Amino acid sequence: MVGSKQADAAVSLPAPDSSGIDHVVVVMMENRSFDHFMGWLPGANGKQAGLSYVDRYGVTHPTYHLTEFASCGHSDPDHSQEGGLIQLNNGKADGWLRAGEDDLLPIGYYQQSDLAFLGQAAPVWTTCDGYFSAVMAETYPNRFYMHAAQTDRIHNSTATSTLPTIWDRLAAAGRTGRYYFSDVPFVALWGTKYLSIAKPYATFLSDAAAGALPDVSFIDPRFMEESSGSSADDHPHADIRAGEQFLDEVYQAVTSSPNWARTLLVVNFDEWGGFYDHVAPGTAPDTSGSTALRGFRVPALVVSPRARRGFVAHNTYDHTSVLKTIEWRWGLAPLTPRDSAARNIAEVLDFSTPPNLSVPRFVVPPFTATACTPANVSGPEQSEWAQLKTKALADGWSLP
Amino acid sequence: MTRTDHSSRKSHRLRVAAAITALSLLGLGLATPGASGATSSRAYVPPIKHVFVINIENKGYDETWGAGSAAPYLSQTLRSQGVLLNTYYGTAHNSQPNYVAQISGQGPNDQMQSDCQIYSRFTGTGTASPGQAVGSGCVFPTSVPNLTDQLTAQTLTWKGYMEDMATPCQHPAIDTVDPTQKATVGNQYAVRHNPFMYFSSITDSPSCAQHVVGLDALTTDLASANTTPNLSYITPNLCHDGHDSPCVDGEPGGLTSVDAWMRIWVPKILNSPAYKKDGMLIIAADESEGPQTDATACCKEGPGPNAALPGITGLGGGRLGALVLSRYVKPNTWSTTSYNHYSLLASIEDIFRVPYLGYAQTAGLNRFGLDVYNSGWNQH
Numbered sequence: 001m002v003g004s005k006q007a008d009a010a011v012s013l014p015a016p017d018s019s020g021i022d023h024v025v026v027v028m029m030e031n032r033s034f035d036h037f038m039g040w041l042p043g044a045n046g047k048q049a050g051l052s053y054v055d056r057y058g059v060t061h062p063t064y065h066l067t068e069f070a071s072c073g074h075s076d077p078d079h080s081q082e083g084g085l086i087q088l089n090n091g092k093a094d095g096w097l098r099a100g101e102d103d104l105l106p107i108g109y110y111q112q113s114d115l116a117f118l119g120q121a122a123p124v125w126t127t128c129d130g131y132f133s134a135v136m137a138e139t140y141p142n143r144f145y146m147h148a149a150q151t152d153r154i155h156n157s158t159a160t161s162t163l164p165t166i167w168d169r170l171a172a173a174g175r176t177g178r179y180y181f182s183d184v185p186f187v188a189l190w191g192t193k194y195l196s197i198a199k200p201y202a203t204f205l206s207d208a209a210a211g212a213l214p215d216v217s218f219i220d221p222r223f224m225e226e227s228s229g230s231s232a233d234d235h236p237h238a239d240i241r242a243g244e245q246f247l248d249e250v251y252q253a254v255t256s257s258p259n260w261a262r263t264l265l266v267v268n269f270d271e272w273g274g275f276y277d278h279v280a281p282g283t284a285p286d287t288s289g290s291t292a293l294r295g296f297r298v299p300a301l302v303v304s305p306r307a308r309r310g311f312v313a314h315n316t317y318d319h320t321s322v323l324k325t326i327e328w329r330w331g332l333a334p335l336t337p338r339d340s341a342a343r344n345i346a347e348v349l350d351f352s353t354p355p356n357l358s359v360p361r362f363v364v365p366p367f368t369a370t371a372c373t374p375a376n377v378s379g380p381e382q383s384e385w386a387q388l389k390t391k392a393l394a395d396g397w398s399l400p
Numbered sequence: 401m402t403r404t405d406h407s408s409r410k411s412h413r414l415r416v417a418a419a420i421t422a423l424s425l426l427g428l429g430l431a432t433p434g435a436s437g438a439t440s441s442r443a444y445v446p447p448i449k450h451v452f453v454i455n456i457e458n459k460g461y462d463e464t465w466g467a468g469s470a471a472p473y474l475s476q477t478l479r480s481q482g483v484l485l486n487t488y489y490g491t492a493h494n495s496q497p498n499y500v501a502q503i504s505g506q507g508p509n510d511q512m513q514s515d516c517q518i519y520s521r522f523t524g525t526g527t528a529s530p531g532q533a534v535g536s537g538c539v540f541p542t543s544v545p546n547l548t549d550q551l552t553a554q555t556l557t558w559k560g561y562m563e564d565m566a567t568p569c570q571h572p573a574i575d576t577v578d579p580t581q582k583a584t585v586g587n588q589y590a591v592r593h594n595p596f597m598y599f600s601s602i603t604d605s606p607s608c609a610q611h612v613v614g615l616d617a618l619t620t621d622l623a624s625a626n627t628t629p630n631l632s633y634i635t636p637n638l639c640h641d642g643h644d645s646p647c648v649d650g651e652p653g654g655l656t657s658v659d660a661w662m663r664i665w666v667p668k669i670l671n672s673p674a675y676k677k678d679g680m681l682i683i684a685a686d687e688s689e690g691p692q693t694d695a696t697a698c699c700k701e702g703p704g705p706n707a708a709l710p711g712i713t714g715l716g717g718g719r720l721g722a723l724v725l726s727r728y729v730k731p732n733t734w735s736t737t738s739y740n741h742y743s744l745l746a747s748i749e750d751i752f753r754v755p756y757l758g759y760a761q762t763a764g765l766n767r768f769g770l771d772v773y774n775s776g777w778n779q780h
Binding site for chain 2: 054055056058077078080082083085086089090098099100101189
């Protein structure tokens with residue numbers, strides 16, 4: 001039951017108050033591209049077997065099925081802005097083996113059976129195949145876009161940010177927002193400004209169970225220990241079974257919650273992680289020409305009683321399309337030209353038929369996570385999570 | 401891991417094995433200059449015939465290439481014409497061993513790290529893999545090969561162009577104090593920035609004065625492709641390479657003087673028939689601001705037989721960045737692959753189809769590939 005018909009741009013959204021969406025939940029994973037993770041999805045614009053790319057030394061290599069859940073022993077694929085521009089190669093999107101220290105990991109892909117959650121959820125819910133990371137850059141810039149519709153840095157660093165965020169907009173409008181984190185709070189990049197809305201992940205589970213979800217929830221996975229493969233965020237070298245298990249837990253919490261009937265859950269990934277994707281991103285209105293270029297496509301899943309079942313949405317979205325939904329729902333002003341011009345991801349929903357409360361349950365088998373010998377981290381990864389944790393503790397956060 | 405990955409590793413092992421065999425067959429030599437020991441096809445190397453190398457002094461990546469660079473012509477105008485290698489590293493501290501690395505693959509010893517205050521004879525006790533002369537001192541015996549030996553054996557031409565050098569092949573007498581350690585008005589030449597002076601095979605040769613000449617000769621030599629050497633290795637004086645600031649003659653020095661010098665000399669190169677036909681220009685720095693600022697390394701550089709810490713406080717010379725310009729390079733692009741001075745040597749040896757010397761043989765060392773030669777020249 002996969003529809004290829006795209007959500008019509010002309011579909012008029014209902015009045016926000018009568019949309020039936022009172023809770024927006026966003027969970028953002030790490031570093032996977034659309035083709036690499038979701039290219040198998042029927043009805044989607046994905047490519048897996050049959051592509052080939054030329055490496056730095058002129059040798060052609062075919063795309064291949066990854067048979068390991070973790071990526072021990074491989075270089076973390078380059079996903080800096082500069083590396084992304086090499087991969088983009090002026091729109092050819094063929095430089096996947098010519099950036100950084102990249103080995104053949106970037107042109108490997110996973111298949112449906114490898115993904116215990118997305119392999120089952122994507123075919124039965126709505127998946128976007130035109131959802132791009134917001135900016136051609138690494139983790140922090142993209143996560144800044146998720147909170148602020150812009151970034152104040154192009155590489156990861158722990159300088160304290162003063163960018164206005166969706167949390168400010170919500171607070172000013174008297175709405176409730178909560179940031180749930182697993183180990184390291186991304187919002188610690190604003191110092192202690194958001195200390196009061198930041199809660200441990202366990203609180204998300206209890207809030208959901210109690211029907212006490214706020215208007216807007218952002219949830220972050222376990223980031224630490226990426227190098228040994230024991231994080232749960234899907235960032236190499238993580239064992240992706242841990243990420244899939246985490247996503248299923250969030251899915252169960254949301255869909256079992258007393259709030260479920262009026263909830264929109266969006267699962268996205270911060271950026272492509274240096275993994276291949278055959279679709280070249282374009283530019284979007286932005287605060288700066290230097291960040292107008294989007295990053296490559298990432299997986300994005302939409303779950304809601306209002307979501308179309310077995311549907312692939314083809315329009316162009318990025319992280320600020322989710323901000324656009326929040327702003328539309330609660331009458332908030334846009335943060336920047338980017339979210340102002342973004343398509344509202346709520347347009348993929350079906351407001352013409354009654355909400356469908358039924359929820360398929362998935363079997364996510366237990367597993368023993370692969371542990372890699374911790375690799376030396378270099379470049380931007382050095383300052384990714386350990387340094388942010390240090391900053392948060394120094395600023396007075398108490399962390400789990 | 402895939403089949404292709406294994407086979408490339410295998411070919412590398414074969415190449416290294418061949419080099420080791422060649423070494424063991426030679427009593428004294430550390431390699432066979434000009435021997436065709438390399439087995440890889442090097443199909444990723446474009447048909448470059450003229451290589452130009454310019455080094456500036458003591459500037460880390462952010463200072464030279466960052467948004468606030470004091471050298472706008474270099475960091476913006478020239479940068480927009482080439483590929484910026486943002487993970488290019490120095491191999492040592494202080495200056496001298498970095499230059500020596502670029503033309504020989506030899507690692508530093510303590511005297512080299514001190515910039516060879518005494519122009520001492522290198523006293524060797526043996527060799528160590530890969531291709532390292534074990535010992536201490538500055539001027540290597542003829543048994544220690546360098547890039548110019550390889551080029552000469554291939555009947556390829558080379559010159560060192562040294563600004564302010566008073567007489568061709570200028571160097572101190574052996575085992576005497578180097579008087580060029582400090583600039584004087586009218587003479588800001590520094591022997592320690594002229595690596596050719598540390599190889600007896602060059603300095604003991606009657607042709608040294610034809611090969612290592614003043615900068616002025618470059619203008620003449622650039623007039624036609626026939627008079628331009630295959631390798632032109634260019635060192636500005638202590639003011640124009642950014643080493644001094646202010647300079648002894650009252651010029652500002654630093655990146656300001658680097659930029660002014662580049663505005664004069666780089667267009668001469670870029671407009672020359674040899675460069676336009678089949679040239680490549682590399683603009684690098686020797687090392688970061690110093691061992692206390694950045695002594696990081698890349699590219700599997702480790703302790704050497706003569707220096708546990710090549711960078712005095714660390715394993716390397718810090719992150720520098722380097723710019724490559726050529727018709728085989730797409731303007732305003734990036735390479736994020738890690739390179740150091742040994743990679744540069746290996747890349748030049750790729751171009752001239754000669755074996756890798758010294759640490760240029762390091763297993764897994766990156767050489768310039770299609771990330772650098774990214775114009776699409778290889779696509780049919």
